[in-house]
Amino acid sequence: MSTLNWIYLGIVSAGIILAVLRMIIGPDITNRVIGLDVLTTITIALFVFFALIFQRYIYIDVSLVYGLLAFIGVLVIARFIERGF
């Protein structure tokens, strides 16, 4: 059981690393932001997964809140990219 969880975590972490890599290398802000976008989606899934392994139902709410705020955040950033600051 726990091995399975670790493997899952490993795969997802690899994804996180790649996303962060894109955030770092850019080359422009839009590219960085899609890295961020991917990161947030992965994080939502991860939160739910943590709810599973820690057996805490309430973490799902956390993921929902996080997802919502991240979503709006990306929209705001997109707007700022498009129209300038």
Place this chain on the structure above:
Amino acid sequence: MIRKITYTIFLSIIVATLILFFVAFPFGKNKMGVGKYYLNNDIKQTGAANVVTAVTLDYRGLDTLGEVTVLFAAAAGVSILFYLIDQDKKKRERQVYPNFIVRVGSRIIFPFILLFGSYIFIHGHLTPGGGFQGGSIIASGFLLLYLAYPGERVNRKKLAVTEGLAGLTFVVFGAIGIFTGAHSFLFNFFPKGTLNMLFSAGILPILYIAIGFKVGSEFAGIIDDMMCQTVCGGEK
């Protein structure tokens, strides 16, 4: 360049010092002092399933009052700073054509965001949420609306009244405690109810709802000010 190196060295010294300090209190090691008391007495004293909420609103309720006050002050400060621009109605008329998908999507998501925000602060004493999170979510809903409908503004008067009333609720409910037997501010004088039920934890849900409204309206106000700087044509 020398500056950069110098300050890197300085900052490294600070980091090193901090690390050396916290070596004495390693990560994961239990450092609880009063925290233990809260965990042990929370159910009896506050009836809130979420101990963080009990700490936030009850044991350290005065912090929370301060915190909403800080937010209030920041909102007032922001609206002071943007005051002149606010008056500049001509510029505000310039609209941006928003992305269709964003516009329609935001419109549809908005009611759910409000609902969800309310859910979060209503369940603040049961789940990790609370007034701040709920309030911020509601405010983010307003932000979304700005993205969808630049140029439209929320009703600032209603927001102001909301934040004022919410603040008054907090202060008045807190002050009632002074006049009860406990002579204590923020004394939880309501029945504690059953653990994990919606109607439990005495005045804490009420406070959290007040905070939710307050934080929501304050953030919405800040967003309104900022967006009218940028969206409504504050640019040069």
Place this chain on the structure above:
Amino acid sequence: MNMSLMVLLLTPFTGGILSYLGGKIHRSVRYTFAILFSSLTLVELFFYYNKPVNHFVLGKMFGSVMILQINPISWLFAFIVTTISLLAIIFSVNDMEGRGGLDFYYFELMVVEGAMLGITLAGDLLTFFLFWEIMSWTSYLLIIQGGNKSIKAGYKYIIMSIIGANSMLIAIAMIYGKIHTLVFRNVAMLLAASPHGFDIAIFVLFAIGFFVEAAVMPLHTWVSDAYSEAPSSVSSVLSGVLEKIGAYGLFVLLYALFGVSLLGKLMPLRFPSPTIMYTIGWFAGISIVVSTFLAILQEDAKKLLAYSSISQIGYVVLGISIGTSLGVAGGLFHALNHAIFKSLLFFTIGAVIYRTGTRNLSELGGLIKKMPVTFTGTLFGIIALAGVPPLNGFVSKWMIYEALLQKKEVFLLILALIGSTGSFLYVYRLIHSTFLGQLPEKFKDVKEVPFLMQIPIWLLSLGTIVFGIWPGLAMNVIARGEKFFGITPIKYNLYGFPGGNGMGSLKMINISSVFIAGLIVAYIIFALGAKTHRISQYDNYAAGQVVTKDTKYNYSYGFYMFFGRVVNPVFKWSADKIYLAWARSANVFGDYMRRIYTGNLETYSSYIVVIISLVGFLILLGGKIW
């Protein structure tokens, strides 16, 4: 009755407040209150004449009692303070007429009087210092009444005063740190028992404060500007009283604090002869000579008097520092005398300025006919100042010379004599340029000053005579004062000193008689000569040119030019310039210092980082943090 000492102290303050408020009603109310209350102060003071020492405990501060007391010496100085203040107030009524802010001026004048009275009545250092500070800033406010230039002068004065007061404060705090009380008696006990370095430090610190106020060189630089720029009545208060307060402070320091009752016998034992007392004496001597020279060179009548004050106060300090009974008595007596004749001179010159509007000696002249009373007053003043018998200045100077002779201080004596000779030069200049010689056309219609302004002139002239002919009047107080401080007073009688004990005798009544007889003879000769034909000043013939009325043949400008050519290079290197240079370099330094406030956010935040990392570095040096 103990309470009355407080009443005495409060009288001038009350008068100040009342005259301030009264002035809002009518100016006559203001004058009435001012004159009434300062007279009242004088009257009250006379209740303490020859009265035993009085203690009145004001209260406790920092665990030390604050005391009011009066002894003969304080009485003497209080007498100087109240008299001169009263006269200045009377003189001001006309002199200051027409200026703005008179209510405030009178308030100030009386507050200064009260503060100085407070200083003389103080029985402990705290009270002393309290009133000292009040006196400093209120007299500053008086000085700057004189208009634009006086502001600069006042600024110099207040800065030096603050420095002086602060230096005293250090001494007071050092004393307090040792014994937690500041009553003179206890302080004297402490100083008697304390190690050598400590008392010298205390002494020097106090002396700086007193030197500033007494205008002893090299801390005199505020005087010439302040006196000349301030209103005349203020100048007379400053010169007549303020400097004496400095001298009083010095006296208190030497004889009350240091408790040197042994001073009367020989040279002070606490300080081996060539040290402190001797040094002060030399300061005073140099002060006498240098400021005499400076006075000679002045074109400005009030500046001339100002420098003269520095020189005369040098005699006072010199006398006090000699340390013998005769010297101390001479110094104290000279303080009284100087107050009288210098105030007199400031009043008369003030009267001249009042009528002519200028104090530039080269513009004045020939006023003798126009202002006879003023002229007479000036004549008395300069005779007294020059130390010519039979007026008061002669007596005290004689005492000081005698004391110096006794101590065989030949060099100091020479300095004192040079000062005396020099003073002939400048007083002659003063009276000649003002009253004798050619009357400028523009002053044709000048009249004598109003009666109210003549009163102080009359009274002070009388004073120069009275204390000249009957020195015993003053010696009565001084001798009791000396006794009070443990000095055996010299023998004296109403008309002078019987002499003996290695001291020459002085009988002022004889000298005066001779003088008066001489004067009568001279008058008769003069009266006979007056029968000759008096010609107009313009009725003459100069090198084939007809002199018209607008020709100025009385060249009083550059009167002592020849002398100036000799002396000037020496005085180029003046103390004032050194202070200015210090101030300038401090200015530059401070200007650099404040540049740490660069206005750059990154610099500001870097300060934070640097500070914390320095702390961190120190901690890291120590190894383990926890």
Place this chain on the structure above:
Amino acid sequence: MEKASKFNRYVFTVIVLYVSWILITATTRTDELIVGIIVSLLVAIGTYDYLSIQGLRHLSLKRLWFLVIYIPYYLWQVILANFDMAYRVLAPSMPIKPGFVIVHTDLKTDSGKLALANSITLTPGTLTMDVKDDKLLVHWIYVKDRTIEGATHEICGRFEGFLKVIFG
């Protein structure tokens, strides 16, 4: 499509919100249900104007039925799309031929167009960038047809039928 009456839309909003409340709280405890109706009623006051134009018409049985069928179909398309994507990403040759094309839609309502756009985004090889009137700008990772008609057929054909019913 004319607007439904205010009350109509309000009731629709309340219903939708209440259902969502029950889903979010995931419980049928009485206290939650009571609070839920209150919250829905309150939130709907401020939001009914945003949520829908057609109001209760959305809740016709036919529309709901099509919705129920559409969802699994859509999910299946999503899965297909992802395998397609996986192939393109992982294949060493990287078989892509991207381009920006315009497609045309017959849908009239905003919500319908949004649903179409979202569906296009999550399905094979396409991503909607913007919608303007009856045209959609789509980024296509493997352009098969550059014309509007051809692209429309390729991209929208799968969904429009369903969406026309569901969103009117």
Place this chain on the structure above:
Amino acid sequence: MRIFFGYFLLYFGAAFLFLGAFGLIRLPDLYTRMQASTKSTTLGAFSSVLGVGILMPHWFVKCLVVAFFILLTAPVSSSALMRAGYKTGVPFDKKRTVVNKGKEFFSEKKEKEEGK
């Protein structure tokens, strides 16, 4: 069985989460990267969350809410981002891109906007 299916969904999701991120690195330009990331990560998160819901039946409803939330929001943010990138002129892979009707699309719009 339920556990197997749950873990299957979890791993299925994880695989696509990774794939999305991998596409993000491998693909040549912003637009193709977004194709990959949007689709793959959305499905990945969706199935991952559903997997948890199946493993914990009590939580299923809540997980469903999260899953549909992802499904609803992901395309919106992607299209906003892509439009932003396009409008600010983020370069696309010129070699591979075969057609670009964006200019046409947006210029039309601009006329319309000004006409208003």
Place this chain on the structure above:
Amino acid sequence: MIFYVGAFILIAVGLYAIIIKKNLVKIIIGLDLISSGTNLLIVSIGYVKGGTAPIFSHPGILPQMMVDPVPQALTLTAIVIGASELALAAAFVAILYKHYGTLDIRKVRGLKW
């Protein structure tokens, strides 16, 4: 421990940004980094190995299993305060930009000494 170090580095980078960076936006990002780092530090302080969130959401959970609730409450407060500061800072930067037409702090030097 890594969390601690991360927190300290965030703080240090924030300070570095404020000192070195010339762009006003970067400076306020620096501010945010400092407060984020501080928040991370606070949360890390409260973590107890093997502990769970301090919520009595179902009967099996006992106080002994929980992490310290205090730092979490503190963080909540600190986050909101940090956000307030950030909002105000952003507003200041916007107005500065309006006055000076630039985001370069080297141009914003009207006041000194």
Place this chain on the structure above:
Amino acid sequence: MVNLTNPILLIAVPLFFVFLAAVIAPFSKRATKYLPPVAFLINLIITLYLIPQVAEKGVIVATTAGIKPPFAINIAVDGLGLSLAIIASLLGLIASLYNLKYITEEPQDKFNMLFLLLGTGITWMVITGDMFNLFVAFEVTSISAFGLVGFLRDKDSIEAGFKYLVMGSIGASLLLIGVVMLYAATGTLNMADIAEKIARFSFRQKLLPYSFIFTGLGIEGALFPLNAWLPDAHPAAPSSVSSILSGIMTTAAIYAIIRATVTVFNYSAITPFILLIALLTLVFGETSAFFQKDIKRMLAYSTIGQTGFFFFAFSLGSVQGMQGAFMQILNHSLSKAMLFLIAGAMITQVHSRNIDDFSGIGKKMKISSVFFAIGAFSLMGLPPFFGFWSKLTIIFATLAYTNFYTITLVVILLFMSVIEGAYFFRVMQSMFFGKLKEGTEIKEASPGLVVPFVILGIVILTLAIYPTPIIAVSKKIAVQLIHRAVYINAVLGGL
């Protein structure tokens, strides 16, 4: 029994009025300006009510949430805290009365709310008994101050406000880090509880958290070299705000440092170091003030100098030093607040902040100028004003042991007081005796501005006439402060 004088009302009442202002602002912006005076007046009355209680018990402790400390945040008011609360309420009252006439710019409603919050935050800082709560109160204060500094929205205000904000935020974060360190070390946030638990730590162990807290508070407390923002920020605000900022806000931060040093850390070993900082603060503040042409900037630098002065007295660590520090705090608060209010009133007439333009206005604005002189004299420590006694106390405390070191200190102190005299006398001279600029029409400011500072002036004059009781009280306060066990027992006594 209902206890109407619960000290927590000092926070609750003004907050009530702040939120009330928010409610009524949409209907009438002007009406909000009457709320701050009312709130400050109520606070003043409450503080006066508390005086006998504090005098009797030493420390009054008020719990929150009905839980005894250290388990819930508590308010602990001792003599020092109460005095500062009184000053804060008094200055708040006077400055808000001044605002009635003074503030004409919009948005007034926000201004009034922030102004009230500023006063509240300061009061909060001085009565809280909890370290983290101190941080929160600190933030309430500084965030309100940031907004108020930028209130005029001109170039200078915005620049100054931004600098202030960045510095203040860094300071707050440092304070917070320090508090967190304390929590990590002791597991509690209550000041008294920390004080008890920290006793087992060595000098070195306490050093790092202390230096963070000290630096964080020192930024707001205007200590060298962290005070560089101050001369920009204090003058940039409207004068009534400057008077609060300079009059009591920096003092509140210094209070917090004092509380931390004495009560919480019991850190007398640190005093030589902070003495140095205090001295540098004094020197740099006074020196820089000397060079200012802008009157408000000069007053702001003088605040730095004065802060250095009383912080210096505090760092002496002796009872008499603390007594002197307290006396000078009182003196400085009243005088500086009044000076700023007067400067504001003068600026409304002169329309300039340049000292040269103030030349000769003493003849036209008699009341203002005379009270300016009173404030300046008191600040400089000229008798018979109260500043004289505090200066004397501080000098006496410094020279309690005469040696080279203390004499050097005193010489520096006094040299700085000469500089202070130099610049104040320069200003006053120009005011009273300078030439009035031609063509300027200057008259006395309106009574709405004059009356408030005259009230303050009357307080100063009363202190001048009758200083003895305050001196006695300040000694009591100093003694109480040094005997930290009193505080700790009062807070934890119920255990």
